[in-house]
Amino acid sequence: MTSSSTSFSLHGGNSFLRNIWYYGLPAADLKPGRCQAKVLLGEPILFCRTTSGKPFALRNLCPHRGMPLHYGRFDGKEVECPYHGWRFNAHGHCTLIPSLTSDSDVDLKNFGVLSYPVREVQGNLWIFFPANGRNVSEPTLEVPLVPGFSAETQPQAVQKFIFPGHLDQVFINFMDPSHAPFVHGAWWWRKRGKLFEKAKTFDPSPYGFTMRRHPLLRKSWAHHLLGGHPEVEIIYRLPGIRIETNYSDRHTFCFLITLTPINDQETELTATYYWTFPWLAPLKPLLAPLAREFLNQDLRIVAKQSEGLKYKPPLTLIKEADYQAKWYYQLKREYEKATQEEREFVNPLKTQVLRWR
Numbered sequence: 001m002t003s004s005s006t007s008f009s010l011h012g013g014n015s016f017l018r019n020i021w022y023y024g025l026p027a028a029d030l031k032p033g034r035c036q037a038k039v040l041l042g043e044p045i046l047f048c049r050t051t052s053g054k055p056f057a058l059r060n061l062c063p064h065r066g067m068p069l070h071y072g073r074f075d076g077k078e079v080e081c082p083y084h085g086w087r088f089n090a091h092g093h094c095t096l097i098p099s100l101t102s103d104s105d106v107d108l109k110n111f112g113v114l115s116y117p118v119r120e121v122q123g124n125l126w127i128f129f130p131a132n133g134r135n136v137s138e139p140t141l142e143v144p145l146v147p148g149f150s151a152e153t154q155p156q157a158v159q160k161f162i163f164p165g166h167l168d169q170v171f172i173n174f175m176d177p178s179h180a181p182f183v184h185g186a187w188w189w190r191k192r193g194k195l196f197e198k199a200k201t202f203d204p205s206p207y208g209f210t211m212r213r214h215p216l217l218r219k220s221w222a223h224h225l226l227g228g229h230p231e232v233e234i235i236y237r238l239p240g241i242r243i244e245t246n247y248s249d250r251h252t253f254c255f256l257i258t259l260t261p262i263n264d265q266e267t268e269l270t271a272t273y274y275w276t277f278p279w280l281a282p283l284k285p286l287l288a289p290l291a292r293e294f295l296n297q298d299l300r301i302v303a304k305q306s307e308g309l310k311y312k313p314p315l316t317l318i319k320e321a322d323y324q325a326k327w328y329y330q331l332k333r334e335y336e337k338a339t340q341e342e343r344e345f346v347n348p349l350k351t352q353v354l355r356w357r
């Protein structure tokens with residue numbers, strides 16, 4: 001290791017942060033009276049929405065014999081296990097064990113399933129993964145919000161991807177400026193292999209860092225579409241959240257990327273788009289495939305990288321193009337430590353200008 005580089009690992013033993021909100025699913029995907037099963041952070045989760053519209057999430061395993069609850073029935077209020085009919089409410093409390101006789105002294109309180117706090121904002125359902133699998137009634141940590149849009153705003157578009165890589169690997173890809181000229185060549189974006197000197201100011205921000213809002217010196221075709229004098233700000237936040245806001249003279253286009261690990265080899269990426277441009281909606285059929293192809297370029301390069309990572313090679317972070325990845329690990333370590341010590345997270349980063357080509 002030299003003073004200008006750091007060795008690091010993207011394989012094995014990379015833990016996921018707990019005690020934090022992860023993106024669960026688009027709120028519109030969970031209709032009243034319906035459930036949806038997912039595996040997130042290696043845990044089986046059952047998302048449900050009551051007939052009155054309230055979302056909730058339970059561990060998707062019956063505590064009796066381990067039956068996945070999504071095979072059972074949901075009456076819009078309670079989930080019934082298909083095997084012996086135990087029932088669980090939105091808090092995970094067991095409300096019925098049909099085999100018990102009327103004079104039984106079994107206390108149903110002893111047979112609940114873990115319930116995860118969920119919150120619905122800006123058309124997104126967030127799920128809180130407590131530390132040590134404990135029940136947490138109401139986390140004090142706020143869910144991430146896309147700035148400039150109200151909590152009731154609904155997304156204009158949502159795209160979903162499964163990236164074949166660990167969360168760390170995928171998130172680092174999205175904060176890595178030097179891959180863009182080699183991975184993202186497209187007629188509507190920029191020519192492959194063209195390099196420009198860049199200098200950007202970064203500030204610490206809640207649970208992460210922010211590339212300070214700045215005018216775009218070189219506009220892509222897509223930025224020309226926004227018109228005026230576009231400016232950009234990009235927020236990175238634990239555990240895997242990237243919020244890019246493009247400002248034109250009068251309007252805003254916001255691109256939220258959320259990463260939630262399925263397990264240590266697959267990460268779910270959801271791209272959620274918000275905008276205030278009244279004329280953009282009719283162009284959705286044209287723009288959606290372009291945005292999907294852009295993210296597929298990332299997906300394909302991560303898939304190829306995963307082939308190499310199977311051999312557990314030593315890896316390197318160099319300055320300054322890789323500083324954002326270094327910061328991510330610093331933030332993650334501090335978050336883990338703060339969780340273990342049951343104290344407030346203290347952002348370890350300072351304002352800094354980074355230069356790269």
Ligand code: FES
Pocket residue numbers: 062063064065066067081082083084085086
């Ligand atoms: S396995 Fe669920 S009720 Fe028996």
